[in-house]
Structure formats: C-alpha cells, structure tokens
Amino acid sequence: MATRTASNDSNMTVYDFPVGPYPTRVRIAIAEKNLQSKIHYEFVDLYKGEHKKTEFIEQKNFSGTLPVLELADGTLIAECTAITQYLDTLDGAPILTGTTPLEQGVIHMMTKRAEIELLDAISVYFHHGTPGLGPLVEVYQNQEWGFRQRDKAIRGMHYFDKVLQQQSYIAGEKFSMADIAVIGGLVFAAIVKLEVPPECKALLSWYERMKMRDSVAQQPAFAK
Numbered sequence: 053m054a055t056r057t058a059s060n061d062s063n064m065t066v067y068d069f070p071v072g073p074y075p076t077r078v079r080i081a082i083a084e085k086n087l088q089s090k091i092h093y094e095f096v097d098l099y100k101g102e103h104k105k106t107e108f109i110e111q112k113n114f115s116g117t118l119p120v121l122e123l124a125d126g127t128l129i130a131e132c133t134a135i136t137q138y139l140d141t142l143d144g145a146p147i148l149t150g151t152t153p154l155e156q157g158v159i160h161m162m163t164k165r166a167e168i169e170l171l172d173a174i175s176v177y178f179h180h181g182t183p184g185l186g187p188l189v190e191v192y193q194n195q196e197w198g199f200r201q202r203d204k205a206i207r208g209m210h211y212f213d214k215v216l217q218q219q220s221y222i223a224g225e226k227f228s229m230a231d232i233a234v235i236g237g238l239v240f241a242a243i244v245k246l247e248v249p250p251e252c253k254a255l256l257s258w259y260e261r262m263k264m265r266d267s268v269a270q271q272p273a274f275a276k
C-alpha cells in the first residue's frame with residue numbers, strides 16, 4: 053500500500069459536532085498539527101440522531117459516534133485516539149503521540165486512563181444520568197449507572213490532580229494526546245455541570261494553562 057503523504061490527503065473530511073467533547077479532541081489535534089487547511093468539517097446533528105441513522109452506521113461508523121475521519125481514498129478512521137495517531141504521524145514528525153517507545157507507551161496509557169477514568173465516565177453520566185441527547189436518541193437509560201459513573205469521574209479528577217502535582221503535563225513534561233483527552237473530559241464536565249472539586253488546584257491550574265493554547269482557545273467548545 054502506497055505510503056501516505058500529507059499531499060495525498062489534501063481533502064480529508066471530519067464528521068463533526070463542533071462543540072462536542074470528543075470532536076474537540078480531534079479538532080485540537082488538527083490545530084496542533086496545523087492541518088486545518090486540509091480538513092473539511094461535515095456537521096452531523098447528534099440531537100436529531102443523525103449519527104444513529106442506518107446510513108451513518110453502515111457507511112461511516114458502525115459505533116454510531118463522532119468524530120470520524122474520512123481520507124481522500126474513502127478510508128474511514130473513527131475513535132479519537134486512532135484519528136489523532138494517524139494525523140500526528142502524517143508528516144513524519146509526531147508531537148502528540150510520542151517519539152520514543154517509552155513516550156508512546158506512557159502517552160497511550162494516560163490517554164486510555166483519561167477516557168476510562170474521566171471522559172467516558174462523564175459521557176455515561178450524560179447519557180444515563182441526565183436527559184442527554186433527548187428521548188429520540190437516549191432509547192435506554194439507567195440512572196443509577198449514570199450516577200455511579202459521575203462519581204467515578206470525580207475520583208478521576210482527583211487522580212489527575214495528583215498526577216499534575218508531580219509533572220507539568222498528563223503524560224510527563226511534554227504536551228501530548230493525553231492532555232487533549234483530559235481537556236475533552238473537562239469540556240464534558242462543563243456541559244453536564246460537573247464541577248472540578250476546588251481542592252484539585254493542580255488540575256485547575258493545568259486547565260487554565262491548556263485553555264491558553266491557541267489550538268484549544270480557537271475551538272467552538274471554548275467560544276466566549
């Protein structure tokens with residue numbers, strides 16, 4: 053298979069919901085890699101359930117979630133971590149996913165931990181412990197499960213606060229895909245009005261620093 057170069061992918065499409073926490077992760081990665089000019093964003097209306105329609109499931113993403121990256125040759129890549137990994141290595145100069153095996157392993161672990169302990173937990177709370185995307189989309193809800201995941205996410209916030217008491221970024225001393233995943237988690241926390249505990253001073257300070265990055269500040273989720 054021909055190796056892909058950035059020029060081969062001049063017209064990539066991202067199926068997107070601009071203010072969504074997960075789409076914001078990929079939007080930040082695109083901005084960090086200066087790929088905005090190569091990306092067309094295609095809006096998919098989550099509140100109308102467009103991502104759950106048979107056509108989207110069959111033709112774009114079996115999981116029925118956003119974002120999805122579509123390459124010029126029609127290849128579809130879903131899952132924020134996978135999309136970020138692809139985009140990061142596109143120009144042969146990864147800055148988000150690690151440049152050594154050690155960095156790659158630690159960044160992958162901390163990104164997955166950000167999903168398990170924070171972002172995905174808040175997502176479950178949103179869909180099960182709140183009205184979520186509305187009755188058209190939320191065809192099954194389990195409030196108890198939602199509340200348990202909310203409590204798990206708060207424990208996750210304390211965990212990442214402890215991590216950031218010892219280091220400047222989520223996976224060490226460099227900004228990475230793991231930071232972007234925790235940013236996604238705190239974007240979702242704001243949506244569901246889940247306050248970061250005030251005693252999580254290191255996490256709150258880190259978040260203020262992250263929101264000052266151009267790649268973050270320019271995102272619709274952070275529009276004033």
Ligand SMILES: N[C@@H](CCC(=O)N[C@@H](CS(=O)(=O)O)C(=O)NCC(=O)O)C(=O)O
Pocket residue numbers: 069071072073074075098103116117118119130131132133175185189
């Ligand atoms: N594991 C997936 C999760 C993606 C996901 O849940 N995306 C949200 C988009 S947003 O809520 O962040 O805007 C979604 O499609 N939710 C719709 C649904 O779950 O019905 C990933 O990492 O991409």
